[in-house]
Amino acid sequence: QNLEALFLRRTGITDGGLSAISGLSKIRAIDLRNSNISDGGMEHLSGLKTLVDIQLEKSKLTDTGVARLKGLPLKSVNLNYCTSVSDASMEVLGTMPTLESIQLDYSKVTDAGMAHVAQMKNLKRLRIRGCDVTGEGLKHIAGLIKLQRLELRDSSLDDAGLEIIAALPDVNYLDISECRVATTAGMKHIAKLTKLTYLGFWETKLDDETFAEFYGLTNVEELDLKATSVTDESVPVLLKMQKLRDLNLAGTQLTNDGFRQLSGLPALTVLNVANTSIGFDVIDELNAREGLTVVEFEN
Structure with missing residues (x-):
């Protein structure tokens, strides 16, 4: 009766089995990820x-099941990869x-469905990766x-959406990794988000001209520029990000000279240089720096 958290991830729990917890009067958290719960x-x-x-996440839930949660004082709901969940569930969550x-x-x-998000005045985290949501929904x-936290990877995010986000x-x-609709013009709005500590641009249209706008993002600690078009021209801006701990430059066009300069980042602990033209001698130089891990290969 005093149980407050129940972790049943990757177990054989069934819908009927959940009847055993229906009387728990103090339960606050239930994890049913990767289960056959419907x-x-x-x-x-x-x-x-x-x-x-x-x-x-990865359960068998549909809109019908989400509707049964109506009236609960939920603070956190994870429906990732519940591929039948639709705008009807957003109405319930709203x-x-x-x-x-x-x-x-x-x-x-x-x-x-995003229209119902407007009712969630306490929302701190929005994760809708792979969803067909544009600026029309993000308004x-x-x-x-x-x-505080927006995870929009592989969504239909566009420039209008970026402009809205930049005002938060x-x-x-x-x-915004793998957001292929957003252009460099829209990305420039991100320069206004000076509280950013994490920024993901993997496989976007980001280039040096746009990255040059980000010189004021000095609180960034993790930056993913994998498979973007940035070159050595972006190094001066990177060097302004003195709090950078984790920097992914895999598949970018930086040269040996550019990578050498990055050793001047005082907080850097992880540097990903996979699929670049970096020389072995430069990798050795970087590895010689205490506390820095250089990632040369990716799975």
């Missing part, structure tokens, strides 16, 4: 009035003012001033 199982959770965190984190990777959520996050005051984590 809509039927949610009936047993609908009465858990203390539940604030539910993890259902009735939960307590929500601080929603994750819906590779679901069927669209711009229409509904414009008033969510508590948003507290964003410190932004991943």
